[in-house]
Amino acid sequence: MRHACLNILLLSLLGIVIIFSQPTLASAALITDVRFWSAPANTRVVLDLTEPVQYESFSQENPPRCNLEIKEAILFTKKREVIVNDPFLSKITLAVLGGGKVKVVLHQKKPLQANILTLKPYIDKPHRLVIDLIDVTQEKKEEEERKKQKEIRSRGTRIVVIDPGHGGEDPGAIGPRKTMEKDVVLKVAEKLAYLLNQSNEVKAFLTRKRDYFIPLEERSKIAREYGAELFISLHADGSFNPQVRGSSIYCLSLSGATDEAAKILADKENMSNVLGGAIARPSIAKDPNLNQILLDLLQNNSMKESFRFADLFLRNMKSVNHLKYSHYRQANFLVLKAPDIPSVLVEIAFITNKEDERLLHDDEFQDKFTRTLTTTIKKFFKP
Numbered sequence: 270m271r272h273a274c275l276n277i278l279l280l281s282l283l284g285i286v287i288i289f290s291q292p293t294l295a296s297a298a299l300i301t302d303v304r305f306w307s308a309p310a311n312t313r314v315v316l317d318l319t320e321p322v323q324y325e326s327f328s329q330e331n332p333p334r335c336n337l338e339i340k341e342a343i344l345f346t347k348k349r350e351v352i353v354n355d356p357f358l359s360k361i362t363l364a365v366l367g368g369g370k371v372k373v374v375l376h377q378k379k380p381l382q383a384n385i386l387t388l389k390p391y392i393d394k395p396h397r398l399v400i401d402l403i404d405v406t407q408e409k410k411e412e413e414e415r416k417k418q419k420e421i422r423s424r425g426t427r428i429v430v431i432d433p434g435h436g437g438e439d440p441g442a443i444g445p446r447k448t449m450e451k452d453v454v455l456k457v458a459e460k461l462a463y464l465l466n467q468s469n470e471v472k473a474f475l476t477r478k479r480d481y482f483i484p485l486e487e488r489s490k491i492a493r494e495y496g497a498e499l500f501i502s503l504h505a506d507g508s509f510n511p512q513v514r515g516s517s518i519y520c521l522s523l524s525g526a527t528d529e530a531a532k533i534l535a536d537k538e539n540m541s542n543v544l545g546g547a548i549a550r551p552s553i554a555k556d557p558n559l560n561q562i563l564l565d566l567l568q569n570n571s572m573k574e575s576f577r578f579a580d581l582f583l584r585n586m587k588s589v590n591h592l593k594y595s596h597y598r599q600a601n602f603l604v605l606k607a608p609d610i611p612s613v614l615v616e617i618a619f620i621t622n623k624e625d626e627r628l629l630h631d632d633e634f635q636d637k638f639t640r641t642l643t644t645t646i647k648k649f650f651k652p
Contacts, residue, residue, distance in 0.1 A: 296341065297320070297341045297342055297343045297369060298318045298319055298320035298321070298322045298339070298341060298342045298343070298396070299318065299319040299320075299342075299343050299345035300316055300317070300318060300339070300342055300343065300344050300345055300346060300363070300371060301317045301318070301319065301345050301346055301395070302316070302317040302346055302348070303315070303316050303317075303346065303348055303351055303361060303363065303373075304317075305351065305353050305358070305361065306437040306438070306480060306481040306482065307353070307355035307356075307357075307358075307479070307481065308477075308479070308481040308483075309407070309411055309478075310403060310404050310407040310408040310410075310411050311357065311381075311401050311402055311403040311404065311408070312353065312355055312357045312358045312401075312402045313399065313400070313401050313402075313437065313438075313481065313482070313546075314358075314361060314375060314399070314400045314402070315397055315398070315399050315400075315438060315546070316339075316373070316397065316398040317395050317396075317397060318342075318395060318396040318397065318398060319345075319395060319396065320396060321387060321389070321396050322339050322340065322341070322342055322387070322396070322398060323339075323340045323341070324337050324338060324339045324340065324385075324398065325337070325338045325340075326338075326383065326385055328380075328383060330380060332376070332377075333377040333378070333379060333380045333381070334374055334375060334376055334377060335374075335375040335377065335381070335383045335400065335402060336372065336373070336374050336375075337372070337373040337374075337375075337385075337398075337400070338366065338370050338371075338372055339370060339371045339372075339373065339398070340369070340370055341369050341370075342369065342370065342371040343369075343371070344363055344364075344365050344371050346363075348363065349362065349363050349364070350362050350363075356378065356404075356407075357377060357378055357379065357381055357402055357404055358375060358376065358377055358378065358402060359376045359377070359378055360376045361373065361374070361375055361376070362374045362376065375400065375402060377402060379404065381402040381403060381404055382402070382403045382404075382405050383400060383401070383402055383403075384400070384401040384403060385398070385399065385400050385401075386398075386399050386546070387399070388543070388546055391540070391543050391544060392544070394438075394544060397438075397546065399438075399546045412494055415474075415491065415494035415495050416494050416495075416496075418472070418474065418495050418496060419495070419496035421472055422496055422498075426469055426470065426471065426472050427470065427471050427472070427498050427499070427650045428471075428472050428473075428474070428495055428496050428497050428498050428499075429465060429471055429472070429473045429474075429497060429498070429499045429500075429501065429646055430473070430474050430475075430476060430491065430492040430495050430497040430499070430500050430501070431458045431461055431462055431473055431474070431475050431476070431501050431503065432458075432475075432476040432477075432488050432492070432500065432501065432502040432503065432604065433451070433454045433455040433457075433458040433475065433476065433477055433503055434450065434451070434454050434502055434503055434504040434538070434541070434604075434614075435450055435451035435454070435482075435504075435541060435544075435545070436451045436455070436477050436480055436481050436482045436483065436545070437451075437480060437481045437482030437545055437546075438482050438544060438545045438546050439451065439482055439541050439544040439545035441454070441504065441505065441507075441541075441620075442505060442506065442507025442620045442621060443507070443620070443621075444620040444621055444623075444626035444629075445511070445621070445623055445626060446626055448620055448626055448629065448630065450504065450505040450507070450620055451480065452480070453505055453617075453620070453629045453630070454503040454504060454505055454617070455477070455479075455480070456635070457503055457617060457629075457635055457638065457639060458475055458503050459475070459478075460635055460636070460639045461473065461503075461639040461642055461643065462474070462475055464639050464640065464643045465643055465646065470647055470650070471646060471647060471650065474495050474497075476488045476491050476492070482545035482546065482547075483545075484542055484545070484547035485538075485539065485541055485542055485547070485603040485604045486603065486606075488502070488604050489604060489605075489606060489607040489610070489612070492607055492610055492612075493607055493609070493610065497607075497610050498610070498611070498650070499578065499610070499611050499612075499646065499649065499650075500605070500607060500610045500611070500612040500613070501612075501613055501614075501615055501642075501646075502602075502604050502605070502612070502613070502614045502615070503615055503617060504538070504614060504615065504616050504617070505616065505617050505618060505619070505620040505625075505629055506534070506593070506616040506617075506618070506619045506620065506621075507619065507620055507621045508619055508621050508622075509621075511621055511622055511623070512622065513593070513619055513621070513622060514591060514593070514618065514619045514622035514624060514625045515590060515591040515592050515593035515594075515618065515619065515625070516586050516589070516590045516591070516592055516593060516615075516616060516617060516618055517592065517593040517594050517597075517598065517615075517616045518579045518582050518583060518597050518598075518613055518614070518615050518616070519531065519534070519535075519579075519597065519598050519599065519600060519602060519605075519613065519614040519615075519616070520572065520575040520576055520579055520597050520598075520599050520605065520612075520613055520614075521572060521575065521599065521600075521601070521602055521605040521606060521612060522599035522600050522601055523568070523572075523601070525601075526598075526599060526600035526601070527598045527599045527600070528598065530598070531598040531599060531600040532600050532601075534598075534600065535600035535601050535602050538602055538603075538604065538614070539601075539602065539603045542603075564608055567608045567609045568608040568609075571607070571608060571609055571610055571611045571612065572611075574611035575605075575611045575612055575613050576597065577611075577649070578611055578613055578645070578649050579597035579613055580597070581645050581648055581649055582613070582615070582642070582645050583595065583596070583597065585641050585644060585645050586641060588641075589634075589637050589638055589641050590617075590618060590625075590628065590634070590638070593616070593619070597613075602614055615642075617629065617638060
């Protein structure tokens with residue numbers, strides 16, 4: 270009996286030691302969710318966290334895997350295996366290790382380059398650990414395919430790049446019916462590209478074709494690779510005032526915003542890189558032969574052409590939807606900074622207004638909007 274009591278006491282003490290050897294809820298980061306998005310040349314994996322974390326990562330070749338050991342973490346999600354099964358990743362597994370560590374294994378279908386970063390909380394986003402698994406060969410192939418499209422310009426076809434705003438981790442504005450901006454602008458962009466591609470006058474391409482995030486600077490780079498002669502970034506506006514509604518159009522300003530509202534919108538759109546989780550890529554070296562005066566001339570000319578397109582758009586949109594502003598506005602939008610391409614940002618409607626949200630879902634409105642925008646684009650290209 271005495272031995273039994275001693276054994277129970279020892280086991281109890283051992284249990285206390287084990288409990289205190291684990292990270293406590295107060296000090297450890299809880300891993301609350303794991304998500305993924307599939308893009309043409311990469312798969313993105315995101316872990317939601319309650320606290321910033323330290324981690325170690327290493328890759329293995331056979332079988333190809335990316336392994337992460339997250340320190341002082343607690344697995345606070347029921348997900349232990351997430352099936353991905355896209356071109357690059359088969360699944361994600363999570364396991365609890367000793368010493369208060371969590372192991373995350375990304376089971377790859379081929380060797381991939383892993384870019385990892387941590388993001389601080391922003392608006393409704395918690396701490397995040399972001400892993401981009403990139404197929405560098407496929408990425409270069411995509412780039413080369415885009416550059417080949419420039420050949421159609423020599424045959425007299427004008428090239429337009431349509432940019433559906435936001436995507437992936439960045440939903441954009443959200444309406445009363447929980448409509449996400451990233452979804453509705455993609456649908457409208459697809460309709461617009463389809464209409465434009467019905468003739469030989471114009472060839473349209475999209476910056477993204479599915480629900481994934483592209484950094485703002487990368488969007489204008491994609492437009493340049495296509496040899497775009499016009500870049501249109503599509504959005505659905507949001508406001509704290511649910512009564513505000515209507516369509517509007519914005520152009521780049523290098524000096525300052527035309528008004529406070531334009532500045533606030535530009536600041537909000539530019540924060541897309543933070544929400545979406547832009548991983549810094551090696552910057553492209555500037556061409557030493559590119560004269561700054563020539564660059565300024567290109568920028569000034571593209572801005573003038575942007576203003577001309579914006580005027581045409583507003584003139585044609587009067588019969589389609591209420592106009593929030595009768596004149597284009599200007600601000601420092603990062604996505605419009607291609608110096609050699611006329612670029613505009615179009616707010617289709619206010620997703621936070623019940624009537625505009627209904628219109629954004631309405632096929633008839635979408636058709637009327639895309640037909641009007643198609644007419645505007647074709648008129649813009651006529652001498």
